[in-house]
Amino acid sequence: MNPTSTLPTRLRLRLPLPFLGLVGGAFIWWLFTTPLWHSNPIVADFSPERTLAALGQLFASGTIIPHIQTSLRRMLIGLVAAIAIGVPLGILLGLSRPLEQTTSALFQLIRMISPLSWMPLAVMVLGIGDLPVYFLLTIAAIWPLILNASAGVLSVNQRWLMLSRSLCATHWETVSQVIIPAIVPHLLTGMRLAIGIIWIILVPAEMLGVSAGLGYYILDTRDRLSYSELMAVILIIGIIGYGLDSVLRFAHQQWTHQR
Amino acid sequence: MNQPLITSASSERLADLVPSAPPLLTIRQLQKRYKTRQGYLTAFDGIDLEVRRGEVVCLLGASGCGKSSLLATIAGLQGADRGEIYLQGQPVRQSQPQVGVVFQDPCLLPWLTVAQNIAFGLKLKHMPILTRSELRSRIAEAVDQVGLRGFERSYPHQLSGGMAQRVALARTLARRPQLLLLDEPFSALDAITRLDMQNLLLQIITQQQVTVVMVTHDIDEALLLGDRVVLMARHPGRIYREWTIPQPKPRFQQAHLLSELHFAILEALSTVMDLSNQAFPHSLETTL
Numbered sequence A: 001m002n003p004t005s006t007l008p009t010r011l012r013l014r015l016p017l018p019f020l021g022l023v024g025g026a027f028i029w030w031l032f033t034t035p036l037w038h039s040n041p042i043v044a045d046f047s048p049e050r051t052l053a054a055l056g057q058l059f060a061s062g063t064i065i066p067h068i069q070t071s072l073r074r075m076l077i078g079l080v081a082a083i084a085i086g087v088p089l090g091i092l093l094g095l096s097r098p099l100e101q102t103t104s105a106l107f108q109l110i111r112m113i114s115p116l117s118w119m120p121l122a123v124m125v126l127g128i129g130d131l132p133v134y135f136l137l138t139i140a141a142i143w144p145l146i147l148n149a150s151a152g153v154l155s156v157n158q159r160w161l162m163l164s165r166s167l168c169a170t171h172w173e174t175v176s177q178v179i180i181p182a183i184v185p186h187l188l189t190g191m192r193l194a195i196g197i198i199w200i201i202l203v204p205a206e207m208l209g210v211s212a213g214l215g216y217y218i219l220d221t222r223d224r225l226s227y228s229e230l231m232a233v234i235l236i237i238g239i240i241g242y243g244l245d246s247v248l249r250f251a252h253q254q255w256t257h258q259r
Numbered sequence B: 001m002n003q004p005l006i007t008s009a010s011s012e013r014l015a016d017l018v019p020s021a022p023p024l025l026t027i028r029q030l031q032k033r034y035k036t037r038q039g040y041l042t043a044f045d046g047i048d049l050e051v052r053r054g055e056v057v058c059l060l061g062a063s064g065c066g067k068s069s070l071l072a073t074i075a076g077l078q079g080a081d082r083g084e085i086y087l088q089g090q091p092v093r094q095s096q097p098q099v100g101v102v103f104q105d106p107c108l109l110p111w112l113t114v115a116q117n118i119a120f121g122l123k124l125k126h127m128p129i130l131t132r133s134e135l136r137s138r139i140a141e142a143v144d145q146v147g148l149r150g151f152e153r154s155y156p157h158q159l160s161g162g163m164a165q166r167v168a169l170a171r172t173l174a175r176r177p178q179l180l181l182l183d184e185p186f187s188a189l190d191a192i193t194r195l196d197m198q199n200l201l202l203q204i205i206t207q208q209q210v211t212v213v214m215v216t217h218d219i220d221e222a223l224l225l226g227d228r229v230v231l232m233a234r235h236p237g238r239i240y241r242e243w244t245i246p247q248p249k250p251r252f253q254q255a256h257l258l259s260e261l262h263f264a265i266l267e268a269l270s271t272v273m274d275l276s277n278q279a280f281p282h283s284l285e286t287t288l
């Protein structure tokens, strides 16, 4: 099947391919930064050896833990807010053609504005602290949720709606017992995209006026010229993001395979 | 041109047999038109039909003659453009809890188990409220009826086509409908499974005394199950002729007695096809 078969069989049997890719990436990283042949101390600071040492140090001393917690908390709040607004709105748009038409141009326009361009406005209106960060995360994450929910409603099997009508279900029963379960795969896709966006936006959003979080910590390491720590935090951000995405992907698979 | 073709002889004969009890279902001058790009398409027109309690009426006709449209209209899933439908004397304007519909495809909700699919139809708001144990026994009864005991916890994708259609039947039967509307329920099944399902349906009909209007493509199926066979012509869909089948059921062993009727229906069907092929150019009306 697919490109797998072009690789030597022995290699394929021993190592899973994604793992191979990760090892390859790490190798390239190491090649360009290792202190073994890079005499520049700044470059060497970015090397995997030192990064891993800094990573161990960060966890051993526990300094990074509160920042991870803060970032995850912000992500969760942003996600919950985006779901609470985006999913019902998306379902409503999917159910009502006039509403969808009324809002489509407006939403497409707002969607195209980079969430980060709201930053100054958010700070002016909401002040400094967690609130503007939540606002940025929510407005960034809401679009995939709205779009996937409404696309999901529009793609619900017409036969199921017909069945629901033949059984004399009320409107609400049809929405809650047929449409919502039917669009779960769409919602999971929307959530997966939303988490991806939040996690990406979170770091720059935490660079303004907050005093904790992974984004804040990156600026902090830069100011302290502690580049191995900087790389360690970047690695943590990547790993957490990958982990979140994997969880959502797994949930999606579980649901679509119908247990 | 259509009028003289409708034979009234058989329906008169039926009227003699009918006891004076009012019919369960009465349809008067029913018409349905679909709006299409080229104008209006008349799916059926001038349909008159009476179905007595406990009767099994089979609707037979060529593809596209409006059988499914008629059934959906009777079920209240779509409005008629002219004419009336009465169920126990009450006009039908929307779907009714006492009417059960089974479609050609089982239409099971894939995220629910067999038992949950059956329960779905029982737990809706307009249904009488059942206690948990009543609900359970209703489901068990329906599952038993269609011979699916042991599969209550299976998901639809784990079932064969025939089993899925049994679940669809069980879901409808569990609601104890007075009128069962079946739209080619077995046509997607292989011949052996179909025979099995016909047998099952026959048992259910005799046990529950349920009234059935069933669309089918299959003359043999109509002869096997029907008390009355109604042949529809198309362009527009209308009732062309009907036959009463007096033989007692089950009729699995009486194929030879029914063969004459089989050929009579086949003959009428081919006449209808010829007629409708000639009439086809006029079927799209551009009025309005």
Ligand SMILES: Nc1ncnc2c1ncn2[C@@H]1O[C@H](COP(=O)(O)OP(=O)(O)OP(=O)(O)O)[C@@H](O)[C@H]1O
Pocket: B034, B035, B036, B041, B042, B043, B061, B062, B063, B064, B065, B066, B067, B068, B069, B070
């Ligand atoms: N929703 C619709 N909109 C427009 N035209 C329709 C619609 N539903 C059915 N028709 C048309 O009405 C006519 C009757 O269709 P219907 O499905 O009732 O036929 P049928 O007798 O059930 O055919 P078959 O035996 O193939 O199932 C057909 O010409 C069909 O194209």
Ligand SMILES: [Mg+2]
Pocket: B067, B068, B069, B183
């Ligand atoms: Mg049909």
